[in-house]
Amino acid sequence: MTADAGDAAEWERRVREMRAEKDEFLASDRQSPVDPDLREAFDGLDYFDPDPAYRVEADVEVHDDPEALELTVRNGSAERFHHVATFSFTLPNAEGEAVEETLAALRAQGSAALFLPFRDKTTGQQTYDGGRYMDLHPDGDLDEVETVTLDFNLAYTPFCAFSEAFACPLPPTDNWLEVAIPAGERDPDLS
Template identity: 55%
Template sequence: MADASDADVDPDRWSAELESKRAEKDEFFADHPQSPIPPDERDEFSGLDYFEPDPDYRVTATVEVHDDPEVVLMETTAGREMRYLRTATLEFELVRDDPDLQDGTFELGAYEIERQSDEPLFIPFRDKTTGQQTYRGGRYMELAPDRDLETDDEIVVDFNLAYTPFCAFSETFDCPLPPEENWLDAAIPAGERFESN
């Protein structure tokens, strides 16, 4: 699998690509008609807030594929429920130099909307930054493997790509909230910040 290993990743190139993606997203938020920033606030928008790129949060996860996926009902910010299928569980390890940050082995569910299996895997999560340094409703990641995953595959999960759902910027959006099984008992200071909670 093309994204299964970090062995050949050039850290400078990785960081430059990440910064380029962030600049591109800021441009979208500032100018695009589909930006979640309300039109009357776009002139004042000066860019999203991010944690510094940190390769410690680019982790290799071991995949467990669920051949008979369970339905998971996710509540939304508008009080509805959305039906997802838990199609895989990703197990990964966090090892950091900071004694104030909890290390260990963690799991995240990866989901697909029912009857939309061609979409990227959806990984909503909360962590110990939620509601403090990041949006109170949690953050999202997406994974688009280059082939169907199998149990015991390894895949890179880059928390530096974790993003804030659109509903944080406008109540016109209705966003699924991470299920309790994806509440991480660790701080993940990577990806997008959002302090106006």
């Protein structure tokens, strides 16, 4: 086995392990968004198979004076974020051609994590109609890096897809991608 094959196998193992942990949380944790009456029958989310083509290096453009954005929340209210960086990367389209895309990296007041809500060509068909999210916890300051790894295999469905008790920000139009991303969580079917 080559080092690359070993790295790929380790990456896939970690992705599957994180998915199993999330499924366990959804099935049994008191803070799970899954209705308590449905948890006993819950046997896990539906995921796309891990695909390294959707784990990409993105160029980082840090914004020195981050623009404030009000994201519409599914319940009609709004949440405030700051557009702290833009990530530029390529993804394959349906024909396998590389397509250049960008994502606005957002940060909530007081948070160190970057929030990347997005829509793609699977939204409302194979994935939740409100879009999906990724969180990024960069090591160090974004000003000190030229690239970050975006792993769409970790894209997840917001809690509002499971329960109306949660209100989730909708992706800004800047984060509506022109390609299908068959990676990460599929639309949850809790019926």
